[in-house]
Amino acid sequence: MQVPGQFEYQRATSVEHAIGLLDRLGDTARLVAGGHSLLPMMKLRLANFDYLIDINDLHADLGYITAEPQQIRIGAMTRHRELLESTSLKEHFPIFADAERVIADPTVRNRGTLGGSLCQADPSEDLSAVCTTLDASCVIQGSAGTRVVSMEDFHRGPYETAVGEAEMLIEVRFPLRPGGSSAYEKVERRAGDWAVVSAGAALWLRNGVISDARVGLAAVGPNTAGIPEISALLRGQEPSEELFEQAGDIAARSCEPATDTRGAEGYKRHLAKELTRRTLRKAVDRIGERAQA
Amino acid sequence: MTTIENDQKPVGHGRMLRKEDPRFVRGRGRYCDDVQLNGMLHLAILRSPVAHARIVSIDTTAAEAMPKVKAVVTGAALAEQGLAWMPTLSNDVQAVLATDKVRFQGQEVAFVVAEDRYAARDALELIDVEYDILEPVVDVRTALAPDAPVIRTDLEGKTNNHCFDWETGDQKATEDVFKRADVVVTEDIVYPRVHPAPMETCGAVADYDRIDGKLTLWSTTQAPHAHRTLYALVAGLPEHKIRVISPDIGGGFGNKVPIYPGYVCAIVASIVTGKPVKWMEDRSENLISTGFARDYIMRGEIAATREGKILAIRTNVLADHGAFNGTAAPVKYPAGFFGVFTGSYDLEAAYCSMTAVYTNKAPGGVAYACSFRITEAVYLVERIVDCLAYDLGMDPVELRLKNLLKPEQFPYTSKTGWVYDSGDYEPTLREAMRIAGYEELRREQALKRERGELMGIGVSFFTEAVGAGPRKDMDILGLGMADGCELRVHPTGKAVVRLSVQTQGQGHETTFAQIVAEEIGIPPADIDVVHGDTDNTPFGLGTYGSRSTPVSGAAAALVARKVRDKARIIASGMLEVSVADLDWVKGAFQVKGDPGKSVTIQDIAMRAHGAGDLPEGLEGGLEAQICYNPSNLTYPHGAYICVVDIDPGTAVVKVRRFVAVDDCGTRINPMIIEGQVHGGLTDGVGMALMEMIGFDEDGNCLGGSLMDYLIPTALEVPDWETGFTVTPSPHHPIGAKGVGESATVGSPPAVVNAVVDALKPFGIRHADMPLTPSRVWETMQGNHTPPI
Numbered sequence A: 001m002q003v004p005g006q007f008e009y010q011r012a013t014s015v016e017h018a019i020g021l022l023d024r025l026g027d028t029a030r031l032v033a034g035g036h037s038l039l040p041m042m043k044l045r046l047a048n049f050d051y052l053i054d055i056n057d058l059h060a061d062l063g064y065i066t067a068e069p070q071q072i073r074i075g076a077m078t079r080h081r082e083l084l085e086s087t088s089l090k091e092h093f094p095i096f097a098d099a100e101r102v103i104a105d106p107t108v109r110n111r112g113t114l115g116g117s118l119c120q121a122d123p124s125e126d127l128s129a130v131c132t133t134l135d136a137s138c139v140i141q142g143s144a145g146t147r148v149v150s151m152e153d154f155h156r157g158p159y160e161t162a163v164g165e166a167e168m169l170i171e172v173r174f175p176l177r178p179g180g181s182s183a184y185e186k187v188e189r190r191a192g193d194w195a196v197v198s199a200g201a202a203l204w205l206r207n208g209v210i211s212d213a214r215v216g217l218a219a220v221g222p223n224t225a226g227i228p229e230i231s232a233l234l235r236g237q238e239p240s241e242e243l244f245e246q247a248g249d250i251a252a253r254s255c256e257p258a259t260d261t262r263g264a265e266g267y268k269r270h271l272a273k274e275l276t277r278r279t280l281r282k283a284v285d286r287i288g289e290r291a292q293a
Numbered sequence B: 001m002t003t004i005e006n007d008q009k010p011v012g013h014g015r016m017l018r019k020e021d022p023r024f025v026r027g028r029g030r031y032c033d034d035v036q037l038n039g040m041l042h043l044a045i046l047r048s049p050v051a052h053a054r055i056v057s058i059d060t061t062a063a064e065a066m067p068k069v070k071a072v073v074t075g076a077a078l079a080e081q082g083l084a085w086m087p088t089l090s091n092d093v094q095a096v097l098a099t100d101k102v103r104f105q106g107q108e109v110a111f112v113v114a115e116d117r118y119a120a121r122d123a124l125e126l127i128d129v130e131y132d133i134l135e136p137v138v139d140v141r142t143a144l145a146p147d148a149p150v151i152r153t154d155l156e157g158k159t160n161n162h163c164f165d166w167e168t169g170d171q172k173a174t175e176d177v178f179k180r181a182d183v184v185v186t187e188d189i190v191y192p193r194v195h196p197a198p199m200e201t202c203g204a205v206a207d208y209d210r211i212d213g214k215l216t217l218w219s220t221t222q223a224p225h226a227h228r229t230l231y232a233l234v235a236g237l238p239e240h241k242i243r244v245i246s247p248d249i250g251g252g253f254g255n256k257v258p259i260y261p262g263y264v265c266a267i268v269a270s271i272v273t274g275k276p277v278k279w280m281e282d283r284s285e286n287l288i289s290t291g292f293a294r295d296y297i298m299r300g301e302i303a304a305t306r307e308g309k310i311l312a313i314r315t316n317v318l319a320d321h322g323a324f325n326g327t328a329a330p331v332k333y334p335a336g337f338f339g340v341f342t343g344s345y346d347l348e349a350a351y352c353s354m355t356a357v358y359t360n361k362a363p364g365g366v367a368y369a370c371s372f373r374i375t376e377a378v379y380l381v382e383r384i385v386d387c388l389a390y391d392l393g394m395d396p397v398e399l400r401l402k403n404l405l406k407p408e409q410f411p412y413t414s415k416t417g418w419v420y421d422s423g424d425y426e427p428t429l430r431e432a433m434r435i436a437g438y439e440e441l442r443r444e445q446a447l448k449r450e451r452g453e454l455m456g457i458g459v460s461f462f463t464e465a466v467g468a469g470p471r472k473d474m475d476i477l478g479l480g481m482a483d484g485c486e487l488r489v490h491p492t493g494k495a496v497v498r499l500s501v502q503t504q505g506q507g508h509e510t511t512f513a514q515i516v517a518e519e520i521g522i523p524p525a526d527i528d529v530v531h532g533d534t535d536n537t538p539f540g541l542g543t544y545g546s547r548s549t550p551v552s553g554a555a556a557a558l559v560a561r562k563v564r565d566k567a568r569i570i571a572s573g574m575l576e577v578s579v580a581d582l583d584w585v586k587g588a589f590q591v592k593g594d595p596g597k598s599v600t601i602q603d604i605a606m607r608a609h610g611a612g613d614l615p616e617g618l619e620g621g622l623e624a625q626i627c628y629n630p631s632n633l634t635y636p637h638g639a640y641i642c643v644v645d646i647d648p649g650t651a652v653v654k655v656r657r658f659v660a661v662d663d664c665g666t667r668i669n670p671m672i673i674e675g676q677v678h679g680g681l682t683d684g685v686g687m688a689l690m691e692m693i694g695f696d697e698d699g700n701c702l703g704g705s706l707m708d709y710l711i712p713t714a715l716e717v718p719d720w721e722t723g724f725t726v727t728p729s730p731h732h733p734i735g736a737k738g739v740g741e742s743a744t745v746g747s748p749p750a751v752v753n754a755v756v757d758a759l760k761p762f763g764i765r766h767a768d769m770p771l772t773p774s775r776v777w778e779t780m781q782g783n784h785t786p787p788i
């Protein structure tokens, strides 16, 4: 059994309470959501905090998936499992179920949260790639009120986010646009392992022409990255294998993977291309399937 | 379907549920960490963060001042008691706590004893060690370079990192055969460093009683008796004042054969504090510091005729032994049983030369489900035979069928001097081919290749050598590898059998009850199996190297026969006939020609303990004890076929099917055998596809958690398809051979051969484990690099 250093523990009863505690305790305190990233780090003693503020009681307020005409709003405490099982997400963003099926294992998915995943800001984090792909924005609350930042601005580098001291992420918003679909693909060395590389794609068609498309990659650079150049290439074109091949080439050259125990740099670039192609293809197929149904 | 089958309750051999499982499935197993004693203290070990450094100073004052801390002990303090170094199982020495230098990342430097586990762990952070960093030796290939830093400066006069040289076979004869062979194939084959990674990590609870001077040690050991003797020899404690208890063990796989510094620290701590002391290592400590396995860099060479008759095999091995030679193997076998690298084939000559070196890595070289290095040997021969098939353009099955030993050649003396007891190989391979539908698979593969799909079929055929071993040849630090067994039948006909071996999940409490049941006809449910406690069992060397059934199983059968012989005499008195006039029908003696006149073993047991006369000269009671010294090893064999599909776009390998046909001689409990095989096959898929303890150039271990050291899950393995043939061992009393490691030994080459076969369109003849997607992809690009 690996044991963490000593810490004090308190359960927050509301978002305001949690923020108040953060305000008072400063950077010696951390929020704990599902705990599946934070607690292993503490047990390995890679991180030590004097105070843990448990926000699991806030699941009642922050655990939701709400579909509105223009957007879907997901509370920060929504668990992996809830994302996996949501019918509303399945309908609008099949990329979620694709990704969730390959994130960790049921034990982790029962506890881990959307907010924890984004705030951990691990470069291999799958949900960050999903949110990047879907052009999400993050709602951050502090004692002065809330502010909204885009995914591009949310991640500041490995393990760094736009969430300031005495702030917390409370919600993630996903714009809804008609005529699109999405997909996610991950290569892992073993079930439940972090990605060697993964890719998400979302694509919208109007009259057989791509009106917009986005690709997000994980595990190939300091942060999960969206690739504007691919969107620019695809917009206004008809979907085709050649086009997706070009998109894949852009993905392979715009990422910055490093050789490590999960794989060699060259292989990761190859995967960036291969998975970009596969997810774009699948997103288009799904639009077609929906039209037929 | 299986439930009905499994519910059978045979009196003797046969399928039955495991007697030990009710407590495990109900969470009532009692492991080392479950031991709670009054006033027990907790021990935590400070480990070196670097691979190679001189210890300049250690300051323990802050740690000692911490509340709840009872003691902080360094190597210097142990040295004063002469306890800083201890012998390894291979006649080397290993530091209990580092005194002069640290020699691998994770090496034990100091320990803290405190009132609870948290305090002990927290105090480690307050110990201030100043290290003078030295250049580490990480790559075994450069360990013998003239300018390589010397790791073992503790050994007098040591000027390099050479550990030992070893050779076997006939160099000259082999060279001659190679010279005249039509075809010679050479391939460099690496078996990377892997870890046994048992679910339960290692640990101990030491309880030294100052009044009667007795030490009770609960520890995660596969060999309680051998450990007790070694503690007596090393620590100078009288052997009768040491009791080693090996409670339920959560997997061993060889990891729990050696004595680790932590056990010794716990003993020292209990003696110093006068309190019971518990030490349980955490997962990272287990992975980075305890006995690893394999780590052989092998050059394989095979010579053959153009028609595919294999003539000779030659190999040169560079063995990485880490910082101390902690190999667990019989002392006369520094490379374990690697000498069986000649495999299952009829050769004219064979030769192996090996150089073992020290590196700045954890020590070990344990019998990780490998029957003392047979895993490496089988991997080498089965890989190089496939390379030959590739060069000859022959089907790998056809090549093997052409060269397998014939039944009339047994007992067969191999070109390296091993006497294979029995075998009938071809039917086993044919059975595997039948189950797999081999021809059909090849047809499917041909069609898929035309479409650019990557499908591979891998075959391996192995011969194991298990059941160490004859005491004239085999000992561990002077202790002969024989095993004792004691059987007592109680007055009411229930029995207790006491074993010197120790189960870690193999199901001994069932198998050994069945062995005894088969011989004396008492139902297994009525036979209690006692093991893992030196005060309550006869002496013996323990469970590893698949030796329990070949050695201790023989002891159990023979002790039961001894009891049966006595029972026969008692029966003759009861039935008033001569012993020659009695027939044994399992569970009872019957008067020849008069089945109505008989007495059961239960009747006899009561008579043996009861009132009334016994035949002249016979003592009361119904019990016996023996010590069994095997006359030879047993040689199980098997044929495995693996089918893989590789995604050409991502290089991800999927094991689609795996057929395993095992021949372990007489089958005692087929369900337990299948369980052993399933586990071993899973292990094999893990090693072939994902497992490896790697290091960076500074000697940092890259496999220090189960997020980094991957072991397979149910999702990576197919539904196993098992089969069997039965070739009993001629010298084992019931004809049984070991099976615990067969699948771990035989499966890695089958998986690798399948992957390489799938990559044939790329002109690939060999690729090294672990075949992660990245490595497979690089191989497809012609960019294969061996693992470090």
Ligand SMILES: Cc1cc2nc3c(=O)[nH]c(=O)nc-3n(C[C@H](O)[C@H](O)[C@H](O)COP(=O)(O)OP(=O)(O)OC[C@H]3O[C@@H](n4cnc5c(N)ncnc54)[C@H](O)[C@@H]3O)c2cc1C
Pocket (backbone or CB within 6 Å): A030, A031, A032, A033, A034, A035, A036, A037, A038, A039, A040, A076, A077, A102, A103, A104, A105, A108, A111, A112, A113, A114, A115, A116, A117, A119, A120, A124, A125, A126, A127, A163, A167, A168, A169, A170, A192, A193, A194, A195
């Ligand atoms: C064995 C295992 C395998 C895994 N595999 C994968 C995988 O394949 N792919 C993948 O993407 N992930 C994987 N994960 C990570 C998993 O998804 C985690 O649950 C997730 O990354 C973190 O979510 P959490 O709720 O547990 O966060 P926690 O661990 O509780 O917190 C993580 C960090 O976020 C902060 N935080 C949490 N909530 C908020 C908030 N609302 N506002 C501000 N800060 C907050 C915390 O203070 C902490 O710093 C794995 C984890 C494990 C243990």
